[in-house]
Amino acid sequence: DAGVIQSPRHEVTEMGQEVTLRCKPISGHNSLFWYRQTMMRGLELLIYFNNNVPIDDSGMPEDRFSAKMPNASFSTLKIQPSEPRDSAVYFCASSLGWNTEAFFGQGTRLTVV
Amino acid sequence: KNQVEQSPQSLIILEGKNCTLQCNYTVSPFSNLRWYKQDTGRGPVSLTIMTFSENTKSNGRYTATLDADTKQSSLHITASQLSDSASYICVVSSNNAGNMLTFGGGTRLMVKP
Numbered sequence: 001d002a003g004v005i006q007s008p009r010h011e012v013t014e015m016g017q018e019v020t021l022r023c024k025p026i027s028g029h030n031s032l033f034w035y036r037q038t039m040m041r042g043l044e045l046l047i048y049f050n051n052n053v054p055i056d057d058s059g060m061p062e063d064r065f066s067a068k069m070p071n072a073s074f075s076t077l078k079i080q081p082s083e084p085r086d087s088a089v090y091f092c093a094s095s096l097g098w099n100t101e102a103f104f105g106q107g108t109r110l111t112v113v
Numbered sequence: 114k115n116q117v118e119q120s121p122q123s124l125i126i127l128e129g130k131n132c133t134l135q136c137n138y139t140v141s142p143f144s145n146l147r148w149y150k151q152d153t154g155r156g157p158v159s160l161t162i163m164t165f166s167e168n169t170k171s172n173g174r175y176t177a178t179l180d181a182d183t184k185q186s187s188l189h190i191t192a193s194q195l196s197d198s199a200s201y202i203c204v205v206s207s208n209n210a211g212n213m214l215t216f217g218g219g220t221r222l223m224v225k226p
Binding site (some may be wrong): 042048091103106 | 134144145147152155156157158159204206208213214216218219
């Protein structure tokens with residue numbers, strides 16, 4: 001397996017634009033997580049899906065952020081409209097269960113100018 | 114409030130030396146504690162996951178300990194190598210829905226030749 005695959009690796013966008021980050025979890029994993037990492041705040045859990053259903057989205061910072069998982073092999077994290085303070089590295093991770101070892105993707109480095 | 118504190122924030126050691134990283138937590142109810150290694154520009158990689166009943170767990174030159182009574186964990190690295198240079202993140206998991214994962218701020222380790 002190629003591991004968790006995220007795209008794009010880098011994204012630079014202007015403030016106010018919509019940004020969509022994509023994630024393909026490891027086949028057979030039924031839990032998927034979206035994280036954000038910044039120097040100031042470290043690693044933060046944004047949302048967690050189990051069997052494609054959002055279980056805990058308490059980490060989503062505000063309504064500009066939304067995440068979907070239409071099937072077991074694909075998830076998106078959307079920011080609309082984007083703001084400079086959204087600049088961060090966004091990681092997707094998957095695991096067999098929510099409380100087991102999580103495997104991370106390479107991350108998407110988002111820069112909003 | 115659930116918290117995970119890691120120390121030191123940063124550490125420089127010479128190649129071949131041993132070192133110990135600390136993690137103290139106040140998360141309750143406790144489910145498990147995880148140590149991750151994150152190389153610069155890459156996603157975190159799991160080193161160990163420890164449950165309440167486990168005191169010690171090893172993964173090669175990495176040995177994690179857990180004292181559930183004092184709510185402390187340590188990660189010991191033996192015979193350090195240049196490739197150990199990374200950030201090490203302690204994450205504590207709770208079964209409390211809505212507050213599942215609490216992240217430490219990480220320890221940045223640099224191994225010098």
